[in-house]
Amino acid sequence: MTEPVLSVKNLSTHFFTRGGVVKAVDGVSFDLARGEIMGLVGESGSGKTVTGFSLIGLVDAPGRIVEGSVKLNGTELTTLSEKAMRTRRGNEISMIFQDPIATLNPMLTIGQQMKLAIDAHERLSPQAAEARSAELLTQVGIPSAKARLRAYPHEFSGGMRQRVAIAIALLHRPAVIVADEPTTALDVSIQAQILFQMRDLARETGTAMIWISHDLAVVSSLASKLAVMYAGRIVEQGPTATLLRDPRHPYTAGLIASLPAMAKPGTPLTQIPGSTPSLLSLPPGCPFAPRCDHADDVCKTAPALTMQGNRGWRCYHPVGQDAGVPA
Amino acid sequence: MLGFIIQRFLQAVVVMAVMSVIVFCGVYAIGNPIDIVIPPEATEDIRAEAIRRLGLDRPLYEQYFIFVGNLLQGDLGRSFVYNIPVLELIGGRLPATLELVLISVVSATVLGVSLGIYAGYRPDSWVSKTIMAVSVLGFSVPSFWVGLILILFFAVHLGWLPAGGRGDTVEIWGVAWSFPTLDGLSHIVLPAANLALFKLAMMIRLARAGTREIMLTDTIKFARAAGLSEATILRRHLLKLISIPIITVFGLELGSTLAFAVVTETIFSWPGVGKLIIDSITVLDRPVMVAYLIIVAFLFVTINFVIDLVFALIDPRVRHGASA
Ligand SMILES: Nc1ncnc2c1ncn2[C@@H]1O[C@H](COP(=O)(O)OP(=O)(O)OP(=O)(O)O)[C@@H](O)[C@H]1O
Ligand code: SF4
Ligand SMILES: [Mg+2]
Numbered sequence: 001m002t003e004p005v006l007s008v009k010n011l012s013t014h015f016f017t018r019g020g021v022v023k024a025v026d027g028v029s030f031d032l033a034r035g036e037i038m039g040l041v042g043e044s045g046s047g048k049t050v051t052g053f054s055l056i057g058l059v060d061a062p063g064r065i066v067e068g069s070v071k072l073n074g075t076e077l078t079t080l081s082e083k084a085m086r087t088r089r090g091n092e093i094s095m096i097f098q099d100p101i102a103t104l105n106p107m108l109t110i111g112q113q114m115k116l117a118i119d120a121h122e123r124l125s126p127q128a129a130e131a132r133s134a135e136l137l138t139q140v141g142i143p144s145a146k147a148r149l150r151a152y153p154h155e156f157s158g159g160m161r162q163r164v165a166i167a168i169a170l171l172h173r174p175a176v177i178v179a180d181e182p183t184t185a186l187d188v189s190i191q192a193q194i195l196f197q198m199r200d201l202a203r204e205t206g207t208a209m210i211w212i213s214h215d216l217a218v219v220s221s222l223a224s225k226l227a228v229m230y231a232g233r234i235v236e237q238g239p240t241a242t243l244l245r246d247p248r249h250p251y252t253a254g255l256i257a258s259l260p261a262m263a264k265p266g267t268p269l270t271q272i273p274g275s276t277p278s279l280l281s282l283p284p285g286c287p288f289a290p291r292c293d294h295a296d297d298v299c300k301t302a303p304a305l306t307m308q309g310n311r312g313w314r315c316y317h318p319v320g321q322d323a324g325v326p327a
Numbered sequence: 328m329l330g331f332i333i334q335r336f337l338q339a340v341v342v343m344a345v346m347s348v349i350v351f352c353g354v355y356a357i358g359n360p361i362d363i364v365i366p367p368e369a370t371e372d373i374r375a376e377a378i379r380r381l382g383l384d385r386p387l388y389e390q391y392f393i394f395v396g397n398l399l400q401g402d403l404g405r406s407f408v409y410n411i412p413v414l415e416l417i418g419g420r421l422p423a424t425l426e427l428v429l430i431s432v433v434s435a436t437v438l439g440v441s442l443g444i445y446a447g448y449r450p451d452s453w454v455s456k457t458i459m460a461v462s463v464l465g466f467s468v469p470s471f472w473v474g475l476i477l478i479l480f481f482a483v484h485l486g487w488l489p490a491g492g493r494g495d496t497v498e499i500w501g502v503a504w505s506f507p508t509l510d511g512l513s514h515i516v517l518p519a520a521n522l523a524l525f526k527l528a529m530m531i532r533l534a535r536a537g538t539r540e541i542m543l544t545d546t547i548k549f550a551r552a553a554g555l556s557e558a559t560i561l562r563r564h565l566l567k568l569i570s571i572p573i574i575t576v577f578g579l580e581l582g583s584t585l586a587f588a589v590v591t592e593t594i595f596s597w598p599g600v601g602k603l604i605i606d607s608i609t610v611l612d613r614p615v616m617v618a619y620l621i622i623v624a625f626l627f628v629t630i631n632f633v634i635d636l637v638f639a640l641i642d643p644r645v646r647h648g649a650s651a
Contacts, residue, residue, distance in 0.1 A: 058548065096549075099545060102545040116553070155647070
């Protein structure tokens with residue numbers, strides 16, 4: 001087996017607020033191979049974005065990584081100096097965000113913003129920088145790229161702005177891109193276009209991707225493996241097909257049951273009852289217990305990770321195991 | 328872009344026209360200057376003659392049109408009191424005010440924006456807290472009091488700087504300026520500092536608020552995620568993004584300080600237009616008051632016009648007439 005490009009072990013990021021410690025990310029582990037796409041799904045507030053920012057070393061105060069390891073191409077990132085981390089950000093690992101309107105600077109041209117991103121890591125002549133920028137814009141599907149370098153963000157549609165952001169993130173051919181719900185704010189048709197373009201780009205360039213979304217349907221069409229996050233923890237992870245067909249964790253099962261494609265025609269969509277608990281006052285034990293049909297006394301202590309082949313889950317009473325043969 | 332300039336220019340013309348009516352009527356309604364320019368013991372004939380000579384016997388609208396007609400030819404009338412052309416009178420005083428105000432507003436802006444960005448960038452450091460304390464002080468201490476304290480401390484107690492006047496001046500384009508000479512500069516320091524304190528406080532607040540807001544946006548996060556250094560982010564992203572309100576306030580402050588530097592000019596015996604207008608009001612020297620207000624209105628309109636152009640220059644959304 002080849003060395004993973006990104007290896008995350010027991011990563012914990014906590015926010016030390018006035019109200020107490022918010023364990024936004026709590027013991028997250030996963031590996032990512034070259035060119036692999038992993039979907040990171042979970043409800044709002046489950047810690048997906050904080051996980052992404054932890055990977056690129058941009059956790060805002062009062063938060064910080066309190067534990068764990070992030071290895072990128074064999075280099076430990078969590079102990080790097082800010083200066084050394086900066087030379088990797090945007091270069092070996094980059095991130096794109098949900099709202100393309102907010103990410104680009106409205107007062108600089110696309111070309112200027114791409115030039116800044118190039119200059120951050122490389123000395124290129126203005127001509128070479130322009131050529132590289134235009135090449136990237138073309139790759140992400142922006143027509144007449146060279147002329148568009150002189151345009152300002154407000155002259156682009158939302159979908160086109162997101163493509164520009166993606167092009168900026170790809171400028172230095174990073175090993176890993178963290179994509180934080182980059183299509184959520186866009187029209188469904190454009191969403192699909194960008195989704196598949198990103199998948200192809202990942203394939204061509206060997207860039208691995210972490211695709212963050214609260215929408216299991218979107219992610220599963222793209223990612224070869226999934227990590228399901230709940231209250232700061234990954235409660236289940238494994239190959240996409242396996243998880244969709246045969247979930248172990250009751251939360252994953254609930255998410256799948258609420259997918260429109262999974263509902264029997266004519267029946268209402270299933271919803272997981274209750275809502276995400278406040279991370280400030282998490283009960284000891286399994287954080288999903290208050291919403292879980294299978295909860296009992298054992299669940300009052302936190303369930304450890306159960307591994308089975310290339311999948312794993314955190315639950316004392318996994319579903320589906322009696323019924324089927326594990327994949 | 329050209330359409331934008333023309334539109335703004337027409338707006339400025341309309342504003343000036345309206346201002347001239349308001350100023351003229353407003354000043355007309357105040358007191359009767361005849362009682363001041365003519366000695367009480369003068370005969371009825373002399374009185375009537377004076378009234379006719381000054382054009383005060385004509386109907387108000389006629390006086391206005393004569394006034395505007397003269398105005399357009401660059402003639403703002405003669406001072407009742409000094410009996411010299413008003414333009415000459417004000418023109419002789421304006422450079423003093425101009426250099427004082429420009430120096431104080433520009434240095435308050437440069438210093439205030441730098442301090443404000445620092446305070447917004449590192450809100451929890453003790454340096455930032457000190458900066459904010461200074462800004463609270465600048466807001467709450469009355470200007471005349473600060474002026475007096477400055478004189479007491481730097482001029483009287485330490486004897487480092489002169490307490491008033493313009494000092495040595497140099498003629499440039501036939502106008503006397505203090506700033507090119509060392510002695511002149513030393514005379515400017517205290518009144519400029521006095522004028523600048525409030526503006527400094529305001530610029531600090533403005534830059535700090537803008538910085539705090541912008542630093543939390545996705546634009547900055549995305550720039551960081553692309554690996555830009557903090558210095559580049561501050562210089563290339565932040566400075567542009569916080570500039571609009573700062574330039575707006577800069578323009579307003581420049582205009583209003585030019586018009587109303589009265590208190591500081593009085594305390595530091597600075598021979599600017601502020602002192603002139605106060606004197607003119609007490610003796611109801613109507614042409615000076617009217618001309619002064621017209622010039623002030625003109626300055627405001629011009630500054631606003633320039634500021635609009637600057638906006639269009641730095642913000643593509645204004646330039647392209649986008650609503651976003
Ligand atoms: N600066 C902060 N200070 C305190 N708590 C924070 C801060 N940033 C994030 N958190 C907490 O971390 C938790 C995880 O937030 P995160 O943004 O990662 O959620 P998410 O899964 O990305 O949700 P969404 O789908 O809404 O984007 C939240 O409960 C949030 O309250
Ligand atoms: S550990 Fe218990 S409470 Fe938690 S998901 Fe499994 S069964 Fe439900
Ligand atoms: Mg998020």
